[in-house]
Amino acid sequence: MTQPQVYLAVHVPEFAAQALLRMRPDLQCKPVAVVKGIAPLQEVCSANTAARAMGVENGITRAQLDAFDGLTILPVSAGEEACARTALLDVAAVLTPRIEPQPMADGAFRMLLDMTGTTLIWGQTHQLAQRVAHAVSSIRLSARVVASSNAHASLSLAAVPRSRPLVVNAGDEAKILAPLPLSALHLSQEETETFQLWGLRTLGELAMLPVRDVVSRIGQRGKHLHAMARGEHPHHLVPQEEAFKLEEQVEFEAPVDVLDSLLFVLGPMLDQLIYRAANRSYALASVTTHLRLDGGGEHERTVQPALPNADRAALLKLMQLDLQAHPPDNGIVAITLTAQTGDRSKVQMGLFAPQLPEAMRLDVTIARIAALVGEDSIGRARLLDTHGMHSFAMDRFLVKPSSAKTKHHAIPRQRFSIRRHRPPVPLHVSPQYRHNGSRPFSFYLEGKQYVIAEAYGPWRCNGDWWSSDVWSHEEWDVRARSDDDISTLLLCLLNHDLLRKTWTLEATYD
Structure with a gap:
């Protein structure tokens, strides 16, 4: 039995502003405008809902923004937008491998998901839409979600502001698309002027015209636009599979000198890495903090617990102790957090075996001791290949994978202590x-x-x-x-x- 086509469009408006605010939870409820360009000729390219309510529009210069009281101004960040885009594709890849990112339109990020045949896994279409909306909100982004049997209809309807996901039944696409303006088709300037001369304003008016008349005046492009207005234009989805990468980035407006203030930024970044790793049933095996310093310098530190873990408090404490023991030489202007994944550790204990200390608590204790006595004075003693007296080195504690059991029995040897x-x-x-x-x-x-x-x-x-x-x-x-x-x-x-x-x-x- 052939499964009905289900195309789900995800539309993230004001993507530049949302990408900056997802790692700045303290600014979520405040008016924020994003500017791009070279100072002092910067212009607004994006803004959140609170700033739009104040009257902030795209194209306003940096000097004009000073007239708005309580407005926070942030420079556009290509790095943070790339991390947000990767996070979106990552959470969507958990639901379906058939993902097609769309070109940016009106400052919004768009992607199309082919959910055909996934109803047995994730539920009916309305449950799919709810699940995708929840997955996007879990990475601190707001998106409009529309599901229908036509890809172009889903993308056009997703551009319309709405508070809840929309599910269009098969055959109702033309009726739902009819009230939309012709701008939903992303027409060229010549096509827009032509339809204005014809007196057309909505997709419904275009869909009512005879298709032969439209083709005779515009050509094959008119046939495509007519089919899109009726929700009948076919779409050959070309999925793009991107490598799984855990990375988050934040850029600061001014250099940060106090290390304790970094915890307010590292916390949300670490939360996102843990959540995205947990989506794929992974834990964090190591976390690398890369600091870009004022003046062009760089500072990088890596925290590697004994076992892959997803304990946010313990990992954050390890990062704090490591940065305090190895502080950067200058102010911090940007921070990038990357992580390597590992399998979640599962240890089968015996009924009468003594309780062992928790792995992450032991890591934190070792980090505290290392901060007092130094990293070279704690670990496991390893003999050096030399005849010198007292020749040994200290290696950090690592958990080695258990070796496979062999069938043959080794001959016991007499050992001396x-x-x-x-x-x-x-x-x-x-x-x-x-x-x-x-x-x-x-x-x-x-x-x-x-x-x-x-x-x-x-x-x-x-x-x-x-x-x-x-x-x-x-x-x-x-x-x-x-x-x-x-x-x-x-x-x-x-x-x-x-x-x-x-x-x-x-x-x-x-």
Whole structure:
């Protein structure tokens, strides 16, 4: 059975103003005008509803805007418009992969969604329209939504101001389109003058004309316009699929020097990233803050929790602690927030397993400690590939994916644990001289004499093979027995300082 065609048009009016206000919730209820151009010749290109009610119109100069009391003036931002456009296409892609962005018209962003065959997933057509309107409002944008069986009818009706989504039944397109002015067809100047000479003002009047007469006077373009006025013109939708990208941007009118004031901007930006990632069943694996500084400099910091997470408060706290520990060198004029996604962590705990600390709370605690002692002093110790004493580095804590279980069973090996003596214990060692050098023969420890049965070494340390440091220490792994009790066995590590000619007990093996 053939599914009926369902085309859903999304019309976002005053797109330049809405793109700026979606990350500035404090200005949502205030009159705001957006200007473009080079100062002082800037002109209004967009404004919100409150500013339009005051009399603000497109084309008004920057100097004329000073006459409006309480009006906030913002410069146009191509970066914020691009982020808003990406967010719109992203939330729409969750509902359908067949999306066709339309050219901007009268400062409005438009896109056409082919929802044919999705009623079994999302519900009937009126439920589809409500769902799309809710998805657009969730990214802090206001849009007009119209659904019908004709793509051009949906786009034309979406340009008409309305507070609720509109669903046009199949066959009613001509009746609904009839009251609309001819400007809904986006006519050229010549076509507009021609229809004015004919005395036509609405789409209904154009649709009543015989199509042969229109074609004989205008040509094939007239046939297309006549079919669009009747809601019968076919549309071959060409979907565009864009890469999934989590990015939000905000530009400031003046440089910001106080880091705490950034939290009021980072909060809404992070909310949007978390929401868009959750739409695709993802969490945030890392968040990168890119700051554009006054004077042309840049400052970038990345926060990466141990596990992908969607906890807004914890992520925001991690970003705050990281920026406080690594502040920018100058005032901030723009901020860009990008995120990498990861699978939501699901851990199956046993019934009697002890309760583990929450991953994000542990990340925040580690970040607080790192702010006090430094990032190089916290983490997991990792031995370096060198023979130098106390040669290790600190790596940050990371959760490694669990490896697949193999069917074969590894042969258990005997392992020894080493216990370091802090400080090392001084020893009196008696050497045994041979033709190829000397080796330790016996030593005294806690009043007992130990005879060395086996000795392995010497292992040179306290230097790197690629450097010029003096190799002044020798280490011996020995197995010794006490003269008083032959059953007493001691496995230990002896250190011989060649410069000071002293012996010490560095460690014992268990």
